[in-house]
Amino acid sequence: MKAKGPRLEPNLCTYNIVVGALCAAGKVGDALIAYEELKGSGHEPDRFTYQNLILGCCKSYRVDEGMRVFQEMENNCVNADTLTYNTLLDGLMKVRKLTEACRFFEKMISDGVKASCYSNNIIIDGLFRNGRPAAAFVLFSQLKKKGQFIDGITYSIVVSHLCKEGRVFEALGLVKEMEEKGFAVDLITITSLLIGFHKNGNWNSAEKLVRYVRDSVLLPSVLRWKENMEASLKAPQDRGKDYTSLFPHIGRLSDVISLIDPAPENTNEEVDAVSDLENEWSSSPHLDKLAKSFKSSDSSPFFSIRRGQRVQIKGVKSFDNAMLNTYLAIFLSNGKLSEACKLFEIFTSLGSEPVSYTYNSLLSSFVKKGYLNDAWGILQEMGDKKCPADIATFNMIIQGLGKMDKGELATSILDRLVKNGGYLDIVMYNTAIHALGKAGKVDEANKLFQKMTGTGINPDVVTFNTLIEVNSKAGRLEEAYKFLRKMLAAGCMPNHVTDTILDFLEKEMEKVKLQKASFGHNKAEHNADDTG
DNA sequence: CTAGGGTTAG
Known part of the structure; x- marks a missing residue:
């Protein structure tokens, strides 16, 4: 490499890596700018560029932008494949654009792109989530008749929605059928059933599962786990009934807010000035600017753009964590906070590492019960343990603020979240609208509705x-x-x-x-x- | 790229 020669221009591959990495980091706005730069650089985006960008847009709920990129992809004669269609189909369903999703699905078929099991699963789940359970069932049984177009996940999706509607026995029937057809009954499906049973006040039905699920490798472990857990819970409790010392009390709202944005300083103007100076020399001004403004705090583990992933079962420890999360959800949905806390304590003392998911579950019920000091204490502990907060965590913060009649703070929290590269989804908007309305800020609530629809949700x-x-x-x-x-x-x-x-x-x-x-x-x- | 945690009333 010659030190004095002209700067090396990024090639297509470089751009693709940058776009992909920015999307993965949740910085979709920057990815879109890099994409614009790529188009002006004399290179043509390829299917990798488009796929990464579309995925980034859809995951951050910017589905309109994803559709725009798709349009450009078509105009550029790059063929969309099943993966691209699936990504957008899922995005459209998640922002409740059912009609558009169906239209897009039809286009997919008429363009000769084959629908996969993924596609069908996205549509079936989307129909359920968009208030069309009957249509979801019809599609499910039609595909079932045709065979080969559904898989174990399709069953899992339908089972989970049946359980949510309280139709646990129909769900059980499906699980039986699922097994007969040779699809593995996995932990996700078992979890849906357990939660479903429990919601219907059928705590002891878990044992009945063995009648329906015979071949599952997992079920015996689940039942053994449940038994051990129940035995542990019966043992005398260290703290008596008091769980409140589990988490530190901070109780100060300002501390909570500073957790979200630990370093409110911003040297943007400075960065702008520097990069403006160098613009004419740079083949990639925006990327230069990003590189200059990079701070190590950007990778602060406390704040995660990507939503906290669920625990995948790999080995004994992760099985424990998955079960812990499941049973926390079960106890908490029934208001058994004390049992949930004891369970949490038992497993953390045995060395289980709580994940965002675990904390979110606890946080949810502390907030619902109005124990806000403890809720803020959980946030504190998450921060101390460098356990990243995700969109669900922030949702609980907004809900908590609403509970303590501080809903008017919601707007500023949302602003900070977005400023830090986060995004707002439907649940977040709904929670914030509720908090604002409850605080008497009805105009602001209505405005947030406008903003929501304006961003394509x-x-x-x-x-x-x-x-x-x-x-x-x-x-x-x-x-x-x-x-x-x-x-x-x-x-x-x-x-x-x-x-x-x-x-x-x-x-x-x-x-x-x-x-x-x-x-x-x-x-x-x-x-x-x-x-x- | 899909399923299991976070949102609304009384």
């Missing part, structure tokens, strides 16, 4: 329920009704929660009507029923 039934409720309770009946109409226009199926909320709304409207009547302003028309 469609609202779901929870979003609409929340907005209708929040606006009703604030006496903004017109607004509430507007959201109801939007919900129906969007083809979003109301659920039982909607019913409860609408009852409330109706009563409020009745009140207003009576008031108007008593003032003698009884107008003959009611504009709320008109379509808008």
Whole structure:
């Protein structure tokens, strides 16, 4: 290499590596800029460039951008394969764009791209998640008849949704069928069933599993684990009933906020000035800028862009962790916080390393029960142990703030999260809208709805329920009704929660009507029923 | 690239 020669220009491979790495680090905005630079560099993006970018966009909920890249890919005559289609299909389903997803699926078929088991699984799961369980079942049984288009994961998906709807015996039937067809009944499926049983108050049904699942290698270990766990829980508890000393008490909100953004300083202007100076010499100005602004704190383990992965079963330790998470979820969903904490204590003292997932489960129920000091203590411990917080952790922070009537802080937390390279998903938006509305910031809540749709995420039934409720309770009946109409226009199926909320709304409207009547302003028309 | 934790009422 000549030191004095012209700078080496990055080639396509270099660009692809950079784009891929930026996406993997969650810095999709930077990846998109690098992509723009690549297009201006005289190189043509290839299928690797496109696939990495599309995956990055979809994982960070920027599906509109993913679709835009896909469009450019087509315009550039690079053929999309099954993987690319699947990535976008999943993204569309996750942002609740069911219609677009179905259209895209049809395009996939008509373009002659073969749907794989992955594709079918994404569609079936997406139908369930988008409030179309009947359609999901129809597709499932059609594919089953055709054979060879579904796999064990398809069964696992359907079983899990059946359990969520409380239809555990139908789920059991499917598990039996699954095994007969030679698909392995894995820990994920068993976990869904265990949680399903327990939600239905059928704690002892776990043993019945052996009647349905005979060949599973895992089931005996699961049952043995459960037995040992129950025995340990019966042993006298060290702290009596008191679990509160498990985690440090910090209890100060400012500490929590500083956990999110430990070093609020930013030397962006300086960096900009430097890179501006060098722009004309650089073949890759944005990448130079990124390199200059790189700080080791960027890789701080406390904050993870990627969502905390579930424990995969590899060896005894990870089996313990997976089971620990499962049983924490079970205890916590039933409000058995004390048992959950004891279980946590037993396993950590035996040397199990809690992961983000484990902490999130505990955090969730501390927040739900209103033990916020302990919740902040968990965050503290996560920080101390360098256990990364992920989007679910942040969701619990927002929920906790809502609980302590500090919902107005939600906006600034979300801003910080995004500023640090994070992203907002549907659950996060829903939680924040609720927290803001509860804090009386209904305008801000409604604005967040606008922002959500503006970034390409469609609202779901929870979003609409929340907005209708929040606006009703604030006496903004017109607004509430507007959201109801939007919900129906969007083809979003109301659920039982909607019913409860609408009852409330109706009563409020009745009140207003009576008031108007008593003032003698009884107008003959009611504009709320008109379509808008 | 898909499934198992985080969101809404009473």
